[in-house]
Structures are given as structure tokens and as C-alpha cells.
Amino acid sequence: MPPRHDTEKKTPGIDQSCLQHLLGYQIARADITTRRAFSEHIGKPLELSPVEFSCLVLLAFNPGATPKQLATALAMVAPAVTVLLDRLDKRGLIERVRSDSDRRAQHVTLTPAGTELALKAHAQSLDMEREVVTALSAAERAILVELLQKVARAAQP
């Protein structure tokens, strides 16, 4: 571990080695960093939360997906998806139409404004990615993504 020179003004840092062996701790810390980067590059400029972003991009690549499918993909519970879609609907970004084959279900599609925002946000995400991973080589990044996928799948095989 490299000697981390303290950039704090006054308060000396405390020893965190007792937590650093925990994968969950490291993931949570990295999550804070990437959420911060998201907020700066996409969240604030486009007024999108992480799930709103993910939902729009998913819909751009999966037109007509159902709320049920979105719930699974976004790891959200059904009522949360309803609230999320309500917000996007109110902004004129999506539309919900009842399915013909199963009149309980709905198909969600992006409006032109929604498509434009989704593609803009997706493009921005590529810029963001470049900044977040400057500390990593391309090979390291690929390894990191692969290992994270293994962890994510560990619980739901």
C-alpha cells in the first residue's frame, strides 16, 4: 500500500485497516466515488438520478419494455418503478401504453424528448468513464468489470 500523504488541514486521519479487508467496504467506497462522478457529469447537468439515467438508457435499447422487466433489470421493487415512471412521464420523457396481448401489462417507450435525453446522457457516460478510470489501465478496467460481475452474480446465480 502506497504511503498516503494526508491532505486534510488539521484533523489527523484514523486507522481504517480494520475495515479494508472487507470487499463490501471497498465496494461501498468505490460506489461513493462513481456516484460523485455521475452527479457531476450527468446528474446535475441533465437533472437525472442514477436510476432515472439507467431507466432511460435501458428503454432506448429496449423499446416497449414492461415495468416488470424494468424492475428486474434495475433491481427495484414494483411500486418504486411506478414512482420512477411517474416522474419520467411528468417530464414528457416516456409513454405507457396498455399491452394488447395482456391487458394488465404495459409497454413503456421513450418520447422523442426522452430519446434525445437518453442518447445525450449515454454519450456523457462515456466521457465520465474516461475520467473515473484514469487511475486504471484498459486491462485493469476490464479485469475490474469482470470481477465485479462475478461478485454481483454470486448472490443471484
Place this chain on the structure above:
Amino acid sequence: MPPRHDTEKKTPGIDQSCLQHLLGYQIARADITTRRAFSEHIGKPLELSPVEFSCLVLLAFNPGATPKQLATALAMVAPAVTVLLDRLDKRGLIERVRSDSDRRAQHVTLTPAGTELALKAHAQSLDMEREVVTALSAAERAILVELLQKVARAAQP
């Protein structure tokens, strides 16, 4: 990427490849998995949230740390630390004493009950770790931790 056979009952999954290139997305997914594991192994049995756990363990290894130091270590804002410490105080796990050298500051220490719980939780975290990383070899796990640290530090060098 291995062919992921769908275990869902009815609803077919939608294409998430449009998000999988984003490190933040992968980290968020892995975060869900590790939080679930934490909840099962530590959260529910010991009635501890992730930050409560981290706070107790930090105090076990850093007796007399100040709320300010805890705020930095836990990536929390000062008022949130106050609320957190209030909860732990109410459960008789910590004590706060005013500093002699600077009477604005406090030193937080674990009570005997707090120490016992902290050590028990810390031991449980080692069991949890074993389960979360069954999908990874020891070498993969070490690499993952190192890469995550690089990412976490990218924003606060």
C-alpha cells in the same frame, strides 16, 4: 461473457449491455449483492446497519476518535455522525467525553457492551467475506480490492 441462462419464471430479461460498460453500474450492482450479504450475516442478527458496523469497528481499533475523524473515515457529514452516535449511545454501546485539550471536541469510546458487539461483528464479517467471495479465487479477490482502492482514491487523491 458467458451465456447467462435465464432463471426467471415468466418475464424474459431485457438487454442490459447498454449499461454494462459503465464501471459505476457494475459497482452499484456489486454493492447491492454485498449489502444483501451484510444484512444477512451481520445486519439482521446483530441489528446493525453498515455504517453502525463500520463505526463500531473503527472505534474498536481507534479508541477515543473524535466525531470529526469518524465523519471523514465514514464519508459522512457532521450532522449524520451526531445522529449515528446518538443511536449507538442510546443502546449503551459508546460514550462521549469532552476533550481536555480542546473543550469543543469529544472523544468517543466503546463501552464494554460496545466492544463485545464490535468484536463479534468483526468476527462475523470474516465469515461473510468467505461466502461473498466464493466466486473468486484468493488472487482475484486481492486484485479486486486493489483495483477498487484505486478507483475510490481517484476522486480524492
Place this chain on the structure above:
DNA sequence: TATTGTTATACTCTATAACTATA
């Protein structure tokens, strides 16, 4: 009877601003 989606509610977490007491 089971499923899709909605409503209502509550609980947690977090962020901000305003306050106190010390320095």
C-alpha cells in the same frame, strides 16, 4: 387463484442551514 401495476404509508439515509460553545 395468480399476476400486473397502482396507491398509501412509513422508515431510513442523507443534505442543508441555523444554532451553541469553545478557540
Place this chain on the structure above:
DNA sequence: TATAGTTATAGAGTATAACAATA
């Protein structure tokens, strides 16, 4: 004037249960 910690309040995210419409 600046800092450590608190209080109060509001916002976002998420979870549960109860419900309507459809299968």
C-alpha cells in the same frame, strides 16, 4: 473569525401492505 458538535427540517430512496384490473 473559525471550528466542533448539535438541532431541526426537508428531500430522496426504498420497503411493505392493500387494492384494482386482468388473466
